[in-house]
């Protein structure tokens with residue numbers, strides 16, 4: 557048996573922790589010694605309504621198991637209030653799991669601006685507000701662990717989820733830059749793309765699949781990424797049903813015209829080469845990306861001469 561990873565003395569915010577994945581993240585961290593702010597607006601899966609019951613129930617479960625927790629019922633759109641709850645009750649903030657989420661699925665043709673806007677506000681603006689308020693506290697302390705929750709719909713696209721895909725891919729972009737900005741202060745930011753049976757996924761998954769996908773199979777990775785022993789930063793993981801894997805960008809060797817004139821015809825001629833993933837590369841940073849684009853180019857602003 558490996559040594560138990562503990563979170564004693566750490567303060568964690570888990571957003572949307574009244575149900576599904578967030579609930580299990582909160583229970584796990586609470587059982588391992590973290591002081592947990594259980595945030596949940598208590599609305600329905602489409603973002604309607606409001607109730608304190610969901611967060612209260614999870615707080616009661618954590619306390620009954622011997623842990624420490626406090627409820628917060630604000631929307632993540634008021635993320636500053638959620639962080640304030642952590643500061644008021646526990647005197648600091650070490651861990652944020654941005655997990656709150658809703659769906660407003662619709663084919664793109666039928667999607668309204670409200671569908672687009674609400675999904676943006678809960679997923680992207682909400683994660684921004686919580687994280688942005690927690691950020692200076694973490695940087696000043698020289699310690700922070702942040703997890704974003706994306707989705708396969710964001711990474712790969714999914715019919716009827718243009719708004720959700722936009723938001724979920726936005727979180728990956730935000731995490732990538734926060735990982736760069738936070739690293740020197742030991743504030744590490746990673747992203748998980750979970751698959752789990754919950755009220756959000758029961759709308760898009762068959763019942764037998766939901767049974768195989770317990771939220772309990774996702775929480776250990778989120779908790780590990782929030783542990784002080786984890787030095788992982790700026791990474792993206794797919795997780796569910798016991799499966800854990802890391803994703804990265806892959807780029808073809810491509811074709812560089814190196815200063816030669818080219819138009820759409822030359823692009824067409826080199827199309828197979830541009831798309832050939834043999835000997836692919838895996839740029840990890842913006843620097844690595846720029847390096848091969850600028851390879852053999854004397855001036856970054858000209859066509860080379």
Ligand code: NAI
Pocket residue numbers: 571572573574575576577578595596597598599600601603610630631632633654655656657658678682705706707708749750751752753754755756757
């Ligand atoms: P869920 O519906 O069971 O739980 C989400 C919780 O977030 C709910 O308790 C809800 O009240 C809360 N919430 C919604 N809007 C909020 C707001 N404005 N402020 C505070 N709390 C709010 O859903 P589930 O499946 O546990 O989802 C958790 C996260 O995982 C979401 O971000 C979702 O997009 C993401 N996800 C889930 C997948 C799955 O297979 N379950 C797949 C991919 C991503």
